[in-house]
Amino acid sequence: MNIFKFELKTYWKSFFLWSLGIVALQIIMMVFYPSMAQDAQIMDLILENYPVELLQAIGLGEQVSLASVLGYYTFVFVFVQLVIGVQSGYYGFQFLSVEEREHTADFLFAKPVTRRRILVGKYFAALSILLLTSLVVAGSTFISIELFRDGRGYETGPLLMLLFSVPLFQLFFFSIGMLVTVMTKRIRSVISYALGFGFGLYVLNAFRSIVGGEMLGIFTPYYHFEPSYILMEGSIPLERALISIGIIISAHLITYVAYLKRNIRA
């Protein structure tokens, strides 16, 4: 428990800042919704004139109308996903590599604890923060929509489904982070890895939606948990989500085995 508590403490500041960013992003984007909805016809007209490829690339491909609450929120949530993707990746790359990068490993690993206890303590601290973040996302989603929906109605079902996908989406990036950590000698710059994966997989999905097909989508959770699909269909695309879940589970197993045998370098 002492490792868990200690680790948790190291996250608060970062958690607060990321949360602030997510809330601000949602509110600032939703501020424009009322005027956007009023001129919906003009907006949709303008959008029609954009190349389809561009719209697809920013997640507005499937006849999403910016006039409806959920239609507009699709557009907002793409950016939310980007932020939580980078954040989750950041924690994933960080939490097992920090001791070796900052040379505090000699302190921690020479203590009378098993590797397993170190891993479990660190893992659950990070996981708790991710879950708290997903609650922040959920809270600020409803708050920002309620504040700016301007009397227009929306279905809560699809929205809840979308929010339900957040922890899985986070876990994907988090898992990739820890998997890469245990497969490499040392992670030197956490933020560049996190940004690389966060944006890289986003671009991959944008590319996929332009060229079409499913192949490229296999590797990117932006496709597995596509906001436009979830909000329009009211359900998570099961087959795609299962790919994410498969990757998450494998990453966990490999991390567990590899970390217990990992040589902690000076």
Next chain:
Amino acid sequence: MNIIEANNLTKYYGKSKGIENVNFTVKEGEIFGFIGPNGAGKSTTIRTLLGLIFPTSGSATIFGKDCIEKGHEVRRDIGYLPSEMFFYYKMKVWDLLKYSASFFEGDYSHRIEMLAETMELDLTRKIEDLSYGNKKKVGIVQGLLHSPKLIMLDEPTGGLDPLMQKKFFQLIREENQKGATIFFSSHILSEVQHLCHRVAIIKEGSIIQVEDISTLQKNNYKKIMLKGENLSKKSFNFEGITNLTMEDHTLRFFFKGDINQVKEKIQPYKVEDLLIEDPTLEEIFMHYYE
């Protein structure tokens, strides 16, 4: 009872050798020096014993238990001071030491305060604001706070001023007198010479000698200096002579064997000056490394 037993301990990092077939035992209550230059495998050995890295082959026991299998149990009674101390730098010293103590059963507040007082360490400061020497002190306190039965020191004195070094050695001696076994890794021999009972010398990943300090010093090597006209290297080039140098009519060498041999060789010469002394540990050590 043996506190540490290393049996053919071997560690390869990929293809590059860390240590190979390292064997030694450390007895209860002794101060055991572990000597070698940088990169000889000292830290690799210590890190393997502590379970930070895993041996490629061979094994080691500490307190009679396997240091990997039972690592977490074994480490309850080990205090470790790494060569370079890094901490969670945003913490206050006191919080860090509390965290360190939280890994052990019991209350160590009093002991922390006592050690901090001895080492003149301010517990209220932030780690990142501390000087190198002060960080080292934090390391010393966290390594000793649980009164470990085995203290492992990896190049412990770097960054400490001479006064602090003295205090530190005093502290180590006290712990030793109270019954703690000390494993002291260093490349500075003069440190070891005064403190240790036995030393192991490690070179390129292998132990080349384990010896009592007293034996090591008296291992029959004599350091001889001769000054005089007409001395030549040639006439002193015989069995038992090593490190023979000639400079400004001065001949220097080490000799191991029957001293009468040297006496006879010197006999024909007119000698201005003659010095026969025990080599320092440093010199013995250099000898092993050639």
